[in-house]
Amino acid sequence: MKQNNVLLASLMLMISMGAFAKVDDLKQEVKIQAVSQTADIKNNQIIFFGPVEVTQGSIKIHAEQLRAFSTEGENSKILVATGNPATYTQILDDGRPASASAKEIRYEMATRTLTLTGSATLDQAGSQVTGNLIRYNISQQKLIAESTGSGNDRVITIIQPESYQDDVKPEPPTDKPVKQQDSK
Numbered sequence: 057m058k059q060n061n062v063l064l065a066s067l068m069l070m071i072s073m074g075a076f077a078k079v080d081d082l083k084q085e086v087k088i089q090a091v092s093q094t095a096d097i098k099n100n101q102i103i104f105f106g107p108v109e110v111t112q113g114s115i116k117i118h119a120e121q122l123r124a125f126s127t128e129g130e131n132s133k134i135l136v137a138t139g140n141p142a143t144y145t146q147i148l149d150d151g152r153p154a155s156a157s158a159k160e161i162r163y164e165m166a167t168r169t170l171t172l173t174g175s176a177t178l179d180q181a182g183s184q185v186t187g188n189l190i191r192y193n194i195s196q197q198k199l200i201a202e203s204t205g206s207g208n209d210r211v212i213t214i215i216q217p218e219s220y221q222d223d224v225k226p227e228p229p230t231d232k233p234v235k236q237q238d239s240k
Contacts (some may be wrong), residue, residue, distance in 0.1 A: 081113030090122070101125035108137070114147040119161075134167040141175060152181035158190070168194040176201075179205065187211040 094139055103123045110117040110232035119137035126133040136145075141157040159174030172178065172190040177201075179185075187201040188209065201211040 076163075082114050084113035086110065088122070090187045099125070101233045106139075110156075114145075116143075116145045117161075118143045126151075135165075137161040150182075154180045156190075170194065182216040184214045185211070188215075 073227065083092045088104060088108065088110050090106055090108040093102060093104045095102045095133075098158045102125070103121065106120045106122070108117075108119045108122045110122065112128055117137055118139065119142040120139040121137070123138075124133070125135075128182065138160050141159055142161045143155065143157040144161060145153065149220070156170075156176075156178050158172035159177040160172070161195040162171040162173070163169070170192045172192075175186075176188065176189065176190040177184060177186045178190050178192070186202050188204045189200075189202045192198070201213070203209040203211050
């Protein structure tokens with residue numbers, strides 16, 4: 057049972073990963089909804105079968121399957137969400153949205169590395185990176201994106217101008233007085 061708790065704790069760490077971490081989200085409970093789950097305590101593995109939905113504050117993960125496991129050693133926890141695609145969304149502290157999607161979203165706690173494989177997309181406030189594989193080291197803040205290298209498949213990066221956020225903010229109400237009509 058203790059190993060099961062270790063796996064669940066690792067799942068919570070994955071969900072609150074520092075790549076997009078919003079402080080208030082990290083203080084919220086983690087809720088995992090799935091059609092079913094299996095736990096292989098001897099092999100330190102829990103598999104949730106879906107559709108699977110994980111929520112923690114504004115963080116949402118949707119997947120067809122979510123697997124949490126660890127190998128020898130305390131810091132070797134790995135979480136893998138798979139789907140067509142698996143998705144991750146969150147509202148950042150400044151109110152801007154962040155999201156990721158891929159056929160596989162893998163988080164390795166020991167190296168704090170997020171790997172998106174298969175039609176991978178990483179989007180933050182309108183700026184976006186797409187490719188077959190995106191690897192992001194959270195601690196080092198280093199990103200590598202790769203294409204399959206065949207045909208016209210390319211890594212695509214879209215960077216929004218700084219004024220993009222100003223353009224999408226709603227306009228504040230004006231302080232003009234409201235004209236009243238006579239009821240004569």
